[in-house]
Amino acid sequence: MPDKIERVVLFHDYSEALGGASYLVQVLIEELRSRDVPVTFFAGDTGTNFGRDDVEFIPLNGKSLLARSTIGALTKGLFNPPSLFRVRDWIRENDTPGTIYHVHGWTKILSPAVFGALRDVSQRVILHGHDYFNSCPNGAFFNYVTEQDCSLTPLSAACLSCRCDKSSYAHKLWRSGREAVRRVQTVGANANRMLLIHPGQARNFALGHWPAEKLVAVRNPVTPLAPQRIEAERNNGIIYIGRISAEKGADLAAKAAAMAGIPITFVGDGSEVDHVRAINPDAIMLGRQDRAGAAKALSRAKLAVMPSRWAEPFGLVALEAIGSGVPVIVSNRALVAPEIERAGFGLSANTANLEEFARTLLDLHADNARVKRMSTHGHKNYLNLCNTPESWANTIVNQYEQALL
Structure with missing residues (x-):
């Protein structure tokens, strides 16, 4: 040998x-x-x-x-x-x-x-x-x-x-x-x-x-998009980073954000872009960005979302956001969902249930103290999950x- x-x-x-x-x-x-x-x-x-x-x-x-x-x-x-x-x-x-x-x-x-x-x-x-x-x-x-x-x-x-x-x-x-x-x-x-x-x-x-x-x-x-902690508690709005497709739940994010009355930014491209625009005309669609562009968009967000319909086996974008200091609301089907919630990096929700998803977004977005705790803890300890x-x-x-x- x-x-x-x-x-x-x-x-x-x-x-x-x-x-x-x-x-x-x-x-x-x-x-x-x-x-x-x-x-x-x-x-x-x-x-x-x-x-x-x-x-x-x-x-x-x-x-x-x-x-x-x-x-x-x-x-x-x-x-x-x-x-x-x-x-x-x-x-x-x-x-x-x-x-x-x-x-x-x-x-x-x-x-x-x-x-x-x-x-x-x-x-x-x-x-x-x-x-x-x-x-x-x-x-x-x-x-x-x-x-x-x-x-x-x-x-x-x-x-x-x-x-x-x-x-x-x-x-x-x-x-x-x-x-x-x-x-x-x-x-x-x-x-x-x-x-x-x-x-x-x-x-x-x-x-x-x-x-x-x-x-x-x-x-x-995982390499966080932002090397220094993003002070998410000072920000406003939600960010979705990834492919704009049905299985990734981009439409669910658009609908839930509209129901909650919270602005949302999409970073990415895909087959559902026009559908997402129709669902939420106020959504900001930045298209595909390099890491610097994604980091700039993330730096303005209070929360990130990963609402996939299927059981994501990992969720790279979620951990990149968490490591940057932005808490994540993630689909409860994702394999990392219970780990993220237990670690205090974000919340797990049934994102297919739009009322639950919107309520979870609204409650966490309004709680600056909780967002700060999650932001600080995630930035410091994200490597526990990756x-x-x-x-x-x-x-x-x-x-x-x-x-x-």
Whole structure:
């Protein structure tokens, strides 16, 4: 067995920080290179904005499935042979016993073909559970039609007959096909382990027949948007940061803020922007912002909200706000919700119940003393629920080393 990690090969749909998981890929690359670990990065996109020259960067020149024609998305999303050939050829030419393969994310541009390419080195493959793909066809263990959590065994008869997809039943069947293809690619040779971003995910992955010994929780790293505590108690209004989409509950935030009569600012972009504007015409829509822009918007807020309809496995934006000194009201479905409330960093609420959500917003927004306590406590102690980039990378490197034993 090799006595050290010789190279880490990362796979992700996007080569730039467009959101939570794609941002974390960049953090991981930075941390690995700071430890002098050689990195090869396969990205699904063209890599136009990737600028590192200390990484072997291999763009697969694909497009987001949402940007493809219907036929293109159906076919390339199900199985993309060029990706398989490119990755397989690299492995044949460059693999060593000390090379680790880390699949960070594959569902937006890449396809299950990547698992076919990795089959012969699967004992050194690490997957990352930023969502519930690699188990649940829709990636959420959530029924988007009934807006209820799902406990069906993925790809069982009950699962396949369930109309749970946010788009259509036909789309559900296509997603099920992708998961089936992924499993076929890994028959008898699954990944070495799955890194969960919260220990509470283990229950759902067990439904997908993942053995408990292959599930390892490594909480995400959090870097507060603001280095100094935001004096939230002096501010006014609510902020929502993230994708403006139905599953993220952007419309719920807009409605609850309107009911409570509290101004709300949205930072982000997505399919529900026009719908949110229609719901709450007074809402400030800043669109997608870089970290500096998001920090500026956050610095003016008294409260942040994370009202997702599904059970968010972590909630990076919530912890970034808390660490900056802005208390959060979070959906009680989120895995971190009870932890945030117990820690005194914010409140958990049934955000799908608009009356309860609005009342919770109104009560906390009016209580400056309580906001100050939460602000101070969260800014000081947010790391109780997450990692620093350094501790996160140290833990991941340790998992790589364990996979080489």
